[in-house]
Amino acid sequence: MSVVLLLATAMLVAAAILLTIRATIGPTILDRSVALDVLVAVTVCGIGLHVASTGKTVALPIVLVLAGFGFVGAASVARYASRSDDLEAGRDGAEEMRGDRR
Amino acid sequence: MSPVTRTRRDGTSRPARHRAVQLPAVVVLTLVWLALWGSVAPLYVLGGVLVAVGTCLVFPLPPVDLAARVRPLLLLALLGRFLVDVVRASVQVSRVVLTRGHVRNAVVAVDLESSSDFVLTLVAAMLSLVPGSVVVEARRSTHTLYLHVLDVPDAEAAEAFRRSALELEQRVLAALPPRASEEVPA
Amino acid sequence: MTWTVALDVAAAACLLTGALLALVAAIGVLRMPDLLSRMHAATKPQVLGTVLVVLGVGLRLRDPSTVALLALVVVLQMTTSVVSSHLIGRASFRAGQVRHDLLVVDELSEVLDHEEPRGAP
Structure with a gap:
């Protein structure tokens, strides 16, 4: 069991690092919010691993709250990003895109 | 509503x-x-x-009118098929992610047959939960869902996805058939 | 092989697969060329990954009083991830951040061009 837990933890840490890279470079704010959304899911998995390894259920409410409210950040970002032209969006060819959308 | x-x-x-x-x-x-x-x-x-x-x-809310009968066995079949779909689509998306850097996508419009808001919501939620398709836009007036689908090589594959989405709607309608009186448009 | 060992093995398999899905999703979020493709990769750990990890925790704890709580976690995660993915997809399409060169078929842009942008999502 402990080998499995170690392996799973290593995978989650790797996932978290990759997601942090995406959240840092991600050209638009929506990319960042997607990356952070997945980071919340990774956190849920990580706390699940902790509960499974220790057998203590004190952390389960944290999982519940993260699963229930993790979407609020993404939803509110999307609410404000929908009408602004994100200046960083056009790393490649924003001009054409804006052109053919008129 | x-x-x-x-x-x-x-x-x-x-x-x-x-x-x-x-x-x-x-x-x-x-x-x-x-x-x-x-x-x-x-x-x-x-x-x-x-x-x-x-x-x-x-926090008072208006009541949700299901306007449907429930067929438990078909509902279980719907859920089972949904789980199978999720697992299969997850494997598929994982393969696309790991093996290919360049993918072609499509935005497909799916005109639902049923005029019930409840069916529209349920189908949209189930299609969103299956990896590989996301509901980008939903029109309540025409009951149309616009889905962004991953890894669609050509127009034929887009058509195949549209068919599978309509099959899902048929399964939902079979599990939750609308009551006869509710079908009359108001 | 006793029951507890079998359940532990099943739990370990579930946890490992869930973690693997999260890793593959992270690779996808980093590698995919545009936002909506990244969102497809992001759907996996939020649905199947959560189900598997929660199943693994349930099999490991084997405590009936936590089963309902764990089921609630899955239900909440599923209902909320639908909302966030739809809002982000819609916002990216409306803000014009979609790579049209990657689309084979696009049946929405022609519809959207004909109508006034409706303010809030």
Whole structure:
């Protein structure tokens, strides 16, 4: 069991690092919010691993709250990003895109 | 949901007033309360009912009209098929992610047959939960879903996805068939 | 092989697969060329990954009082991830951040061009 837990933890840490890279470079704010959304899911998995390894259920409410409210950040970002032209969006060819959308 | 209106005796219309405390909502909220406590002792049930009634009074919502009968066996089949779809699509998306850097996508419009908001919502939610397709836009007036689909090489594959989405709607309709009286357009 | 060992093995398999899905999703979020493709990769750990990890925890704890709580976690995660993915997809399409060169078929842009942008999502 402990080998499995170690392996799973290593995978989650790797996932978290990759997601942090995406959240840092991600050209638009929506990319960042997607990356952070997945980071919340990774956190849920990580706390699940902790509960499974220790057998203590004190952390389960944290999982519940993260699963229930993790979407609020993404939803509110999307609410404000929908009408602004994100200046960083056009790393490649924003001009054409804006052109053919008129 | 568009507001439900009632007509007054003098001909003018007013928005309908719903009862704030609805039994289904109270039952669901009580079940959530019990799940949170992880116990079904009488005191927890009593507390749960009190909290549920309080919540309903503070945040009143119009009732959800299912307008459908429930066929339990077909509903189970729907859920089973959904789980199979999720697993299969997850494997598929994982393969695309790991092996290919360049993918072609498509935005597909799916015109649903049913005119029920409930079916529209359910189909949209299930299609979103299956990896590989995301609902980008939904039109309530025409009951059209616009889905962004991953890894669509050509127009034929887009057509195949549209067919599979309509099959999902048929399965939903088979599991929750609309009541005959509700089919008449208002 | 006793029951507890079998359940532990099943739990370990579930946890490992869930973690693997999260890793693959992270690779996808980093590698995919545009936002909506990244969102497809992101759907996996939010649905199947959560189900598997929660199943693994349930099999490991074997405590009936937590089963309902764990089921609630899955239900909440599923209902909320639908909302967030739809809002982000819609916002990206409306803000014009979609790579049209990656699309084979696009049946929405022609519809959207004909109508006034409706303000809030």
